[in-house]
Amino acid sequence: MKHRQRILWIAAAAATATVLAGCGSGSDDNAGQAAPAASGGAALAVVATTPEVADFVRNIGGSDVAVTQIIKPNVDPHDYEPTPADIKAIGEAKIVVKNGVGLEEWLDRTIESAGFKGAVVDSSQGVTLREGGHEEGEEHAEEEGEEHAGEEHDPHIWHNPQNVKIMVANIEKGLAAADPSRAATFAKNLTAYAAQIDKLDADNEAAYAGLPPAERKLVTNHDAFGYYVDRYKLEFVGSVIPSLDTSAELSAKQLSDLVAKIKATGAKAIFTESSLPPKSAEAIAQQAGVKVIGGEDALYGDSLGAPGTPEGTYLGAERHNTEVIVSALAG
Known part of the structure; x- marks a missing residue:
């Protein structure tokens, strides 16, 4: 339909x-x-x-x-x-x-x-x-x-x-x-x-070289960072929207499973994305007892930033993503 x-x-x-x-x-x-x-x-x-x-x-x-x-x-x-x-x-x-x-x-x-x-x-x-x-x-x-x-x-x-x-x-x-x-x-x-x-690419690899593998646990709004996770050897814990696109929603069981997985893995944060509302991420983070990374620090998953800003380019948006993730996971 x-x-x-x-x-x-x-x-x-x-x-x-x-x-x-x-x-x-x-x-x-x-x-x-x-x-x-x-x-x-x-x-x-x-x-x-x-x-x-x-x-x-x-x-x-x-x-x-x-x-x-x-x-x-x-x-x-x-x-x-x-x-x-x-x-x-x-x-x-x-x-x-x-x-x-x-x-x-x-x-x-x-x-x-x-x-x-x-x-x-x-x-x-x-x-x-x-x-x-x-x-x-x-x-x-x-x-x-x-x-x-x-x-x-x-x-x-x-x-x-x-x-x-x-x-x-x-x-x-x-x-x-x-x-x-x-x-x-x-x-x-x-x-x-x-x-x-x-x-x-080299700068991203250097940034993650200083982050212990045990700290490289990523939770995002939706499953948009698979190629990034594979390239820089992160551990993908889960996503608020359990899909490659943004139309799916967490069931009650998936929500509780994600909260449990965040707690079990010791993931430190849920990273929201610039093109998606943060409400669900904030609710899950509260249950899991972790922080939400959003606002100006939201990741660029499906989009770039505003024209005329550094994040309005591919290179600037990817640098932003790496800086935000490494800083939050190292903190």
Whole structure:
């Protein structure tokens, strides 16, 4: 039913987008107009789905791309509904870049509604994917049957910087194919940005090197940090929302089990996320007798920070996450 409602909404939005296009309407964010590029000629019009992917495109494309970012900061990407302006922007773009791994369930229908004929770049191509979540794999096997177990993959691939190097290489190839005259510039930008990603990875490893393995226990709002946990050898204790997406809710038994597990493992805190309300985390933390890390210290699980802030970039958001986690667990 939910999927059918989304299809009907996209169809209605597409009709509205046609009217908007005829009226020349559109915000600065979603107008989809290609501004002049520094190298001469019009900038390549690119639609990027998520804040992370949009940041990657800006770093690789520089002033030679005009990026329309669909999902704004602190908006949940798991249950996004496209707007008429989104459809209009996609219809006018030369290339669409997505995270992939099923994160943008709405995108295929939106592209169809927009009449988009350009290239779609799946930035996840070549990334080794995690199957399911830390908690939900066994539950899915029980509820859905063994034949469905392990079918879902974790889409939060950007939380491992080495995955991001693959993602930005895919983006560079897509931009170069769409605009060969600027391929050398895109390649140069990729080299520079990849070096920054490597530095982020090395800094994260150095930060955790000073934290004893027994202290590296992570409890979060939802299971968004699997690739991060694996990369930096943390122990994932559990999540308030027992799922890779944000639509699930803890049952009474799961809630009591999580509280018991927090107490048994000696986990020190529950980390809330910037795009999710903290109330459930606060209630569980009170029962478990641990602190809640939130507010300005909330982690960036599905989103980035506000534009113009350090956390508004991928590199800044990931540095923030590591600094907050290490500080809280070491305290």
